[in-house]
Amino acid sequence: MKDLFAVIMLSGIYGLLSASFFVAMDAVDVAFTEASVGAGISTLLMLVAITMTGRTEHPVRHKPVLALAVVIVTGSLLIYGTLDMPYFGSAQAPVHQHVAPRYINDSMQEVGVPNIVTSVLASYRGFDTFGEVVVIFTAGMGVLALLSVVRRPRDVDDVASLNKSMHEEHLILRIVAKILIPFILLFALYVQFHGDYGPGGGFQAGVIFAAAIILYTMIFGMSTARRVINQSLIQLFAAIGVLVYGSVGVISLLDGKHFLDYSALSADPVAGQHLGILLIELGVGITVASVMIIIFFNFAGRQNDQQNKENNES
Amino acid sequence: MDSVLNISSTVFLLIGSFLCISGGVGILRFPDFYTRMHAVGVTETLATAMILIGLMLQNPDAIVILKLMIILLMALFVSPTASHALASAAVHNNLKPVLDKNKNKESVNSSNP
Numbered sequence: 547m548k549d550l551f552a553v554i555m556l557s558g559i560y561g562l563l564s565a566s567f568f569v570a571m572d573a574v575d576v577a578f579t580e581a582s583v584g585a586g587i588s589t590l591l592m593l594v595a596i597t598m599t600g601r602t603e604h605p606v607r608h609k610p611v612l613a614l615a616v617v618i619v620t621g622s623l624l625i626y627g628t629l630d631m632p633y634f635g636s637a638q639a640p641v642h643q644h645v646a647p648r649y650i651n652d653s654m655q656e657v658g659v660p661n662i663v664t665s666v667l668a669s670y671r672g673f674d675t676f677g678e679v680v681v682i683f684t685a686g687m688g689v690l691a692l693l694s695v696v697r698r699p700r701d702v703d704d705v706a707s708l709n710k711s712m713h714e715e716h717l718i719l720r721i722v723a724k725i726l727i728p729f730i731l732l733f734a735l736y737v738q739f740h741g742d743y744g745p746g747g748g749f750q751a752g753v754i755f756a757a758a759i760i761l762y763t764m765i766f767g768m769s770t771a772r773r774v775i776n777q778s779l780i781q782l783f784a785a786i787g788v789l790v791y792g793s794v795g796v797i798s799l800l801d802g803k804h805f806l807d808y809s810a811l812s813a814d815p816v817a818g819q820h821l822g823i824l825l826i827e828l829g830v831g832i833t834v835a836s837v838m839i840i841i842f843f844n845f846a847g848r849q850n851d852q853q854n855k856e857n858n859e860s
Numbered sequence: 861m862d863s864v865l866n867i868s869s870t871v872f873l874l875i876g877s878f879l880c881i882s883g884g885v886g887i888l889r890f891p892d893f894y895t896r897m898h899a900v901g902v903t904e905t906l907a908t909a910m911i912l913i914g915l916m917l918q919n920p921d922a923i924v925i926l927k928l929m930i931i932l933l934m935a936l937f938v939s940p941t942a943s944h945a946l947a948s949a950a951v952h953n954n955l956k957p958v959l960d961k962n963k964n965k966e967s968v969n970s971s972n973p
Contacts, residue, residue: 716948722941726934 548603554592561585574745575663578737582753587838590760594845645670658816659742659823667747668823672806675826676791679833683788686837690781693844716765723765730758738831742820748827752834759835760842768846777843780836787833791826798822869917876910879903892958893950901943908935 561584568577632639649666657665667675738751763771794806801810808822809815886899912932916925 716945718941718944722937726937729934 549601550596550599550603551593551601554589554596557592558585558589561589575661575667575747578745578750582750582757587753587757587760590757591838591841591845594842598845598848656816657819657823659820661741661743661745663745664741664747664823664827665819668826669806669808669819672795672808672826675830676795676806679788679791679830682837683784683833686784686840689841689844693848719765723761727758727762730761731755734758734831734835738827739824741827742823748830749834751827752831752836753838755831755835756838756842759839763842763846768843772843775839775843777840780839780843784833784836784840787829787831787836790829790832794822794825794829865917869914872910872914872917876907876914879907879910883907893955894947894957897943897946897950901939901946905936905939908932908939 561580565577565581565585568574568580636642649662649670653659653662653665653670657669659665659669734751734755737746737754738748741747741751759771759775762774794808794811796805798807798810799805803810806822806826809818811821811825812818880903883900883903886903887896890896890899909932912928912935916928919925919928
C-alpha cells in the first residue's frame with residue numbers, strides 16, 4: 547500500500563481491535579493502554595509525522611524478494627519455537643506456576659491494592675516500569691535533540707495572524723472542544739488516581755491528559771497553545787516525573803531497604819506501599835503526558851515553520 | 861417487572877444493532893464521500909444511544925447506569941462534531957459531491973464557488 551495515510555488508519559484500527567480482544571480476554575488494563583496509546587496517541591503522532599514527510603511512499607528501487615525471504619524464514623523459526631509452548635490456557639504452563647500464584651494470593655496482604663495489575667506493575671515489577679519511564683523520557687529527549695527549533699518572536703506573530711483567520715471558521719469544533727476539554731482532563735486525573743482500584747494508571751492517564759492538550763492545540767492553533775503551555779516548563783516536568791520515580795527508589799535505599807521497596811516510606815508497610823504506588827504513578831503520568839506534548843509540539847511546530855518558509859519564498 | 865426490563869432492553873439493543881448494520885451497508889453502497897458520511901454519521905449517533913440505553917436497562921446498578929449515561933452524553937457530543945469536522949474538511953479540500961448533473965447543476969455552482 548503506497549498511501550501512508552491509509553496505512554496509519556489501518557494501524558489505528560488494528561490497535562482498537564486488539565484492545566477489544568484484550569477486553570474479551572479479561573485483560574482490562576492492557577486493553578485500556580492499547581486503546582489510549584496504540585489506537586489513540588500513536589495514530590495521532592504518526593499523522594503529524596506524515597504532514598512533514600508527505601503522504602505517499604517513494605517508489606521502491608530495490609527488489610522486495612530478499613526482504614520477503616527474511617520475513618518468511620524468521621516467521622517460520624518463530625512458529626517452530628511456539629511448537630514447544632504449553633497448550634493455550636493450560637494450568638501447567640510456567641506462566642501460571644512461576645510467580646503468578648504469589649501475586650494472586652499474597653498481593654492483598656503485601657501491597658493491599660485491589661487491582662493486582664497495578665500492584666505487579668508498580669510494586670513487584672517497579673524496576674521494569676522505571677525502565678519504561680526512562681525509555682519514554684529518552685524518546686522525548688531524542689525528539690527534542692533532533693527536531694527542536696528555536697523560533698524568533700516575529701514568526702510567532704505571523705503564525706498568530708494566520709491562525710486567527712484559519713480558526714475563526716471552526717466555530718462548532720471550538721465550542722464543543724471547549725466544553726469537552728475540562729472533562730477529558732478530569733477523566734485523566736480520575737484514571738491516574740483510580741489506578742489502585744480499577745483499570746488505569748500513570749501511562750493511560752498521561753496519554754489522555756496529553757490528548758486533551760493536543761486537541762486544544764489542533765483546534766485553537768499552535769501559537770495559542772504555546773502561550774498556554776510553556777515549552778521549557780513542560781520539558782522540566784518531563785524530567786521531574788522521572789526524578790520523582792527515581793527518588794522514591796533512592797529514599798528506600800537510604801533507609802537500608804532495596805531499591806523501590808516502598809515499605810520504607812511509612813511505619814506501616816502496607817500504607818508505605820500505597821504511598822509509594824501513588825507517587826510513582828504520579829511520576830509516570832507526569833513524564834508520559836509531558837513527553838507526548840513535547841513530541842507533538844515539535845512535530846507540528848516544525849511543519850508550521852516549513853509552511854511559513856514556503857509562504858515567504860513564494 | 862424483570863421481564864419488561866429484559867424485553868425493552870432487547871428491543872433497544874436490536875434497534876441499535878440494526879442501525880449499526882444499516883450504517884455499514886450505507887458506507888459500502890452509497891456513491892460518494894458525503895452520502896457515505898451521512899449514512900454513518902446519522903445512524904451511528906442513534907445506534908450508540910440505543911445500545912447504551914439497552915445496556916442501562918440490563919443493569920440495575922446505579923453507578924454503572926451513571927457511567928453509561930456519561931458515555932452517552934460524550935457520544936452525543938462527539939460523534940456529530942466529528943461528522944461535521946469530516947464534512948467541513950472535505951469541503952475545504954474541494955471534494956465535489958457526485959450529483960445528478962442535469963437536475964442539480966445550479967446548486968453545484970452556487971455551493972462550490
